Amino acid sequence: MEGRLTDSGTLKALRRREPLFHRRDVVSSAADADREMAADYWETGASGRRYSRDFVLATLTERFAESPAADAGESWTVTDFDVREIADRTYLVTYVLNEQPRLTARVSVWQGSEVEGWKVLYHQGTVISPE
Structure with a gap:
């Protein structure tokens, strides 16, 4: 079922993992990051x-x-955190990351598996101006 998640174990698990590679309680080494990323992971940086x-x-x-x-x-700080199921066990995570003075809109695509756990497939950060 596709749609926005408002209260679930999936929402909590993904919120715990974002902002991607900033949460040292989840990723504190390259080995941790390696475990979180899919084999074909890639990202688009704020530079494009x-x-x-x-x-x-x-x-x-x-x-x-x-x-x-x-x-x-x-x-x-993270604001506007949202998770949507876009395919079976595949989720689009969006939020705004505030790292004063830099503000970025972030998007990640995560996939969950009983065997491998959570894996991030893609991530993008886009610099935005404060409203």
Whole structure:
């Protein structure tokens, strides 16, 4: 069944994973990120560039080496969080990430599996202006 999720285990599981690669309680190493990403994961950065899974893992490895401490979340906030089922066990997650002074609209596509758990297939961030 396709549609917006308002209260479910799926909504909670996906909210816990976003913002993607910012939640150090979920992803605190490149190995953690590797487990969260589908084998064919890719993303479109705020620059509009396409980034491969390997590039993202290398970037995260550098980020974790520079700042190994867990991020308590004080440096960012999430608003307008929404999850919609777009196909069987496949979900579109959208939200706004505020990392002062940068504001980005984010979208991720996640797929859930009994065997592999949650895997992110795609992610995009687009810089937006405050209203």
